[in-house]
Each structure stands twice: as structure tokens, then as C-alpha cells.
Amino acid sequence: MEYCNNILCIEAGWLISEGIVTKSNYDNLLSRGWIKRERRPSKHKPALISYDSIPQQFKNKIIEKIGDPYKVSQESNLKEHIKPDMEAMEYFTTYQLDDGRFLPEESTKEYHNNVIILNAVHAIITKRIAKRRNLGGNTTEMWEHLIKSIAEIKGHGVEQINHTLPTNIRRFKDRYNLYLKEGYASIIHKGFHNNNSRKVNDDIVQVLMSISAMPNRHFNTTVAEYYNQFVNGQIDLFNENTGELYDANKFKDKNGNPIEISEATVWNVLNNLKNKQELQKVRKSAIDFKTRSMPHNHRHRPQYSLSKISMDDRDLPRKAKDGTWISAYYAYDVMSECFIGWTHGKEKNTEMVYDCFRNMYLNLSSNDLPWPAEVEVENHLMKQISDKLHAMFGFVRFCNPQNSREKRAEHAIKSKKYTDEKKYQPNIGRWHSKHDAYQTNQDYTQNLTTAQLIADDIESIRRYNNAPHSIHKDKSRWQVLLENLNPELIKPQERILFRHIGNRTQTSVRNNDFVRVQYADYAIDTMNIMARMKPNNYTVDAYWLPDTNETIRKVYLYQDDNFLCSATKYETYNEAQAERTEKDEMIRIEQAKRQTSARKSVKDGLAKKVVPIGILPKTDYSSVEANAIETIPNNNARTGFEVDGDDDYYTQRALNDF
DSSP, X not given: OEEETTXXXXXXXXXXXXXXXXXXXXXXXXXXXXXXXXXXXXXXSOOEEEGGGSOHHHHHHHHHHHSOHHHHHHHHOHHHHOOOOHHHHHHHHHOBBTTSOBOOHHHHHHHHXXXXXXXXXXXXXHHHGGGHHHHHSSHHHHHHHHHHXXXXXXXXXXXXXXXXXXXXXXXXXXXXXXXXXXXXXGGSOGGGOSTTBOOOOHHHHHHHHHHHTSTTOOOHXXXXXXXXXXXXXXXXXXXXXXXXXXXXGGGBOTTSOBOXXXXXXXXXXXXXXXXXXXXXHHHSOHHHHHHHHSOOOOOOOOSSBTSOEEEEEEEOSSOXXXXXXXXXXXEEETTXXXXXXXXXXXXXXXXXXXXXXXXXXXXXXXXXXXXXSEEEEOHHHHGGGHHHHHHXXXXXXXXXXXXXXXXXXXXXXXXXXXXXXXXXXXXXXXXXOOSGGGOOOTTOOOOOOHHHHHHHHHHHHHHHHTSBOSSXXXXXXXXXXXXXXXXXXXXXXXXXXXXXHSEEEEEEOBTTTEEEETTEEEEESOGGGGGTSOTTOXXXXXXXXXXXXXXXXXXXXXXXXXXXXXXXXXXXXXXXXXXXXXXXXXXXXXHHHHHHHHHHHHHHHHHHHOOOOOOOOOOOGGGSOGGGOOOOOOTTOOXXXXXXXXXXXXXXXXXXXX
């Protein structure tokens, strides 16, 4: 049985030889189309009949003979059992001769192919040893079937394997039995097994790598020198963790001679890719090892803008005329490639971070844009304000330290530097570059002030944002930002943002009506907060942030971390009626309404909570008749609550305006 064109087939000759069909029967079935032939007979290949096309009466005979062909084929099909053997590949690729040479690449591939075929044969024999009579009636026919399959897959085609196993049954059995006895070593050609060749064992590799990993970071020549001195008894090596001495007798050949190695062998061992990666962990700096020797995440950008922003700091590449460096902190939208927030200063601290958030808020609010969903930051500066970040953003991601590849803002800063800044600003480069176009002139004297350098960087940001997008090249980065907003985002929650990034002023509620912040009065939006404030404590914290016009239009009031309400700036009107404008009159009416509402609230509260109460002397009412009780008149009792005369005028005016 074998598969042809992914169809399970049975050899026509086997059907006839086993008496399942007669020769004439077979010819009639074939000529009438009652069975389907998938492959015509040839000199080296027999005819194959589709199993599914065979009439059921003949299928029953086949099942009696060998069982379910589908199950049997899964066990006996050689190709089904051929699988890569990674241990064999590692064995052959690390096998070395004493002159430091590895096995040739072609030999390595050939030996691996031989191993996987031998492994497949062993798997089939193990599974089918009890059923070999059903496969052909005797052991010889089973081996013939396997040898035939091995010969058929030999070659360089897509479904073929280039191997050097014999296709003679006797010779193949000898090779198979030797493989079972000696393992991978039996596969290597005897021409490589001479007096000068050997495999560098694990003990030798451990000693060589341990010497190379010493803090001195020895050259390969020194590693070879120390190793050869050790095996010849000139020096001792010991494990610093356990204090145990290495046994030099373990590094001798079968004749008792020390196994000396050459510098070439040391080079090959230490430059084995697996060994090299492990050594780089102790020989290289942490950032070099992470960026050059370890796997990293492969990502793609978000589909929508403001789904994720990335933040990072940098030093501007040019000094100010006073010789100082200027630091910058950026907020960068990953999808649109836009810088949406920035700030500059002489010191890198959390205040610079807050300034960047404030700038980002102003840029977003002035363009009526929503607040980002996720922020990506570094541990430096940001870890200490982690609680504030989680309060402001739905998702917060801290990047691993010293991993520039991970943070998107790093890529953006580099792109901005070598596209816009390099094009429009003089003396932009990197000091370690060997390319003339990127070298900086150390004698170049810059006469720009701090303010001019900051202005240059802000102008560079605006040019960069309005330059073509890297993917949507027919649109600017800013257009991509505006046209691809995440539809699930919401507008900035000012009461939360201002508390964490805004300015704070401690003030008090005056006249149960307003607070004073930055020399201006702000009317509280609701008077119900008075019931939620501490007893006899009018002190509150006002959080605010000026807009792009440096105007504070609204403040948010907290008391002991509890949000109370917002307060809007009070507008004034001209008190001279002769000079009042329509706007003045509207402001006056709104204030009058506010006063009326306040008085009504007080009046309703009094009506609910305060009633006229009389006072009586202590009396035993059980012995006094009901009509005999005499009340003491309360001459001070009021029949109602009245408003002051001055206020009544404005109240009436306001009510008349309703």
C-alpha cells in the first residue's frame, strides 16, 4: 500500500497474487471502469489501484488479510514517519576534528538525512513486527517493501531526500543494525575517523567557555594556552562556586595522553553560535546583549490614531551658546507618527513630564481630539508617578530599561533627527559616525540661545507632523491623525487630568457661592456641595490649567481627595445702566437667577428643617385636663421668613425677567 496523488492505493499485482481477484476478474473490472487505476505499470513501478474504487466484496477480503488499509498505511508509509532529528543535527554540526575543522556542510546534511530515514524504518518495524505476515506473508517481503520505498525517495526532488543509504537488503540491514548499536557515530564516514580526529566533548567545551568567561575576557590564544597547561599538569583549574578541582585525567585519550587542542579548535568552539550567544551574556554589556543577541518582539502599528502613544526624553543635539545641553520630552502617537506633546528644559525631572502632559492636553483639546487610550513609558522618571498614569490612561506600559528597540518614541526621535533636523539644522550628526555626512564638527561654534534652540525644535516638530506619512504617502502625518481616530475614545476627563497634571491652588468657598483662584472669582456649578463638605470647613483645593490663550476658564474643586464640583469663571456686568450692553444685561440676569435660586434653596431648606417651636414648663399632663393647659406666649416667634429689602428688588427684577 502507498499513497499516489494523496489517494490510498493497493498494488494490482498484490491483489492478484493474494487471490483477492483473478487476473481475468481484474482485467474486466478495469476495462469496465469499476476500479480506478491511479498509476500505470512500468519497469520499476507496479500498477496502483485506488482502494476506494474497489468493490466492497473485494474490500472485505483485503480487510481480512491485512486489516483496515487506512490504519495499516499510516503505520507502514515511510514518508509518514520521516521527521527531523534535532539531536542528530546538533551532533553532526558540533562534531570536530583535532585541527579545528567541523564536518563539511554537505556531509552534515547527508548524515542527518540518513538518520531520519533509519529512524522512520525503526518506527515502522517496531509497530509492524507483529503484523509482518499480513503485510506480505514473511519478513523478506516486509524488508523488500521498505527497501523499495527507500529507493523511491532518494533524489533531489521536492518530495525526495538525498541520502546515501544502501538499497540492497543485506547491506541495509547491516547499516541499520550498526546504527541501533552505535548511534549517530556509526553514520559518519570512516574516512573522518583517523588517528588525528576526535569529537570535542562536553567537558572540554565547559573548560574552554569557563576560561573565556572570566572577567579578563581572554583572547582565544590565552584560552588555548591555559587549557593546554591544565591538561599537561602545569596549572590547576577549580570551580569558584564549589571549590572543586577539575580532574585532568578526564581530558586524556584512550592511550592516556593529554588531549591538547589548537587555537583554531578554541576559535571554532567559542564561535559555535550557541556557545557564542551564551558567552555574550557575560562578555557584553546588558544593552548590547539584549539588542544584538536576544529575540525581540515583532509588532505592527495600531489601526487607529491615539490608540497608543509613546513618550521619551532626549538631549537636543546642539549646545546653547552658554555651553549647556537642552533636554526635551515628547509624546508621540504611534499610528500617525505625530508628536502631540512636547516640553523643553535644562533638567530631566518629573516636572518636565507634567509639562509634556499639559502641552499634550492643550494640543488635543484645542483640536477637539479625544484622550489617548494607552501610554508607553520608560521606568526612568515614570515609575514614581505610576499611580497618576493609571488614573489618566486606560492602559499603561512600562518598557524594559535600556531597550531602545522596544520603545516607539525612540524610533520617532531618530527619524525626526535624521530627516527634518538633518535637513534644516546645521551640524546634526553623531560623534561616533564614520560617514562624512553624519560626522559633527567639534570646532563648530553655535551662537544660538536656549530660546532659539527650543524654537528651532518646536518648528521642526511642526514640519515633521506636516510631512508625508511613511505609509499613507499622499497625506501628512497630521491628516492621518485626524482621519483615523479610534472611535471608542472619549474626550479628556478634565476633572481627573487637572488633578494629576494641573496647577493646584488652596482656596475657600466664599459666600457659599464662589472661590478665588489666580485673582479671579469662579462660581461653583452646584450649591449642593455644601452638604458634602466637612463641618465648618470651607477650604478646598482648586485644580486648573490655562488654555492656549493663557485663560483659566474652569477650575475643579476637591476636598481631601474627594471631588466636589467644577467652578466657572464669573463674568461681570457694567453697573451703570446707561452704559450697559445687551451682554451686560444677560450677565446681570444670570447672576440674579443664581441669587434667586440660592434664596429659594435656603427657604426650602428652612421650611423642611425648621418649624416654630414653643416652650412649656414641666407639667404632669396625666392629672391635668386637656382644656386646662395654658401656653406661654412666644413673643419672639416669627410667622414666616422674609428677604432683605435690597435683595428683594433684584429678586423681583429677576422673576419679572423669567
